[in-house]
Amino acid sequence: MIQAIAFYLFAGVVLLAGAMTVSSRNPVNAVMWLILAFFNAAGLMVLCGAEFIAMLLVIVYVGAVAVLFLFVVMMLDIDVAEMRAGFARFWPLGLALAAALAAEIVFYAFGSLHGGLKLTLSHPAATAAKPNIQALGELLYTRYLFVFEGAGLVLLVAMIGAIVLTHRDRKGTRYQNIGRQNARRPQDATRNVDQPVGVGVEL
Structure with a gap:
């Protein structure tokens, strides 16, 4: 009973997070929803007894791929209007892929109801x-x-x-000297100058 409740909970959150990932207008929010989907997919793998796949989902996909996507999205200046225009052009291809995936799911479910499919040896x-x-x-x-x-x-x-x-060979680069900075006296750090009016500053 507890396993069934956990399965429906994880599966429902995965479906919700996946839908929010593809429908979110903010790329940062989309990546966060994707991370949530990965975590719940890892929970489903634990329920199936595939602990290694669950660990890979958390370490590789969440810890590396999704975080990398998040950093790239946050660091780049993305034009959301241009992305939407490009997304609208590929609506037919997206619908065709969605129909193909739905047909595969229906085919697998139909085969499972009639004795199951032997996928591997x-x-x-x-x-x-x-x-x-x-x-x-x-x-x-x-x-x-x-x-x-x-x-x-x-x-x-x-x-x-x-x-x-x-x-790269950093020739001529001036490196920071921490010891020299800490040994500097306060009176050497600043210099008070009686600057006349209308005269530039001499460095």
Whole structure:
């Protein structure tokens, strides 16, 4: 009973947050609604027993992607009127995609009512006796070990390349000397000048 209540609560908030994301006129508010949708989707994954997917939703999507979107939206000067004009041009394509997604949902629901759809093959590591994270860890570090290490190596090379491309030699840059600033006396910080009227200031 509690699981059913939690499912309908999380699912309802996800649907509400998704609708508010696509209908919000303020981009910052849209990103905040998107973050709320991600959190509740993570709750749904926990109810399904997919703790690893829930953790990925919170850490990767909320902690990195959505926050990055929020920073970009807040830092950029976005013309909302121009965005609305561009959005109005793609109404037919958006309606076609929405109809296709609705057809897929109906097809899956119809198939589930008539025996279900067998989407994947079972693996020996993914048994009911083992938790989801343990079975996933065994697959990553046994069968897909070299693929997993290769993906980490690619990400490491990409990070090093980004650092090399953005690194600049700051020759001639004057750095802040904290010790010299703290050792400065108050009488050396300001200078009182009896400035005559109509004469410029000499620096």
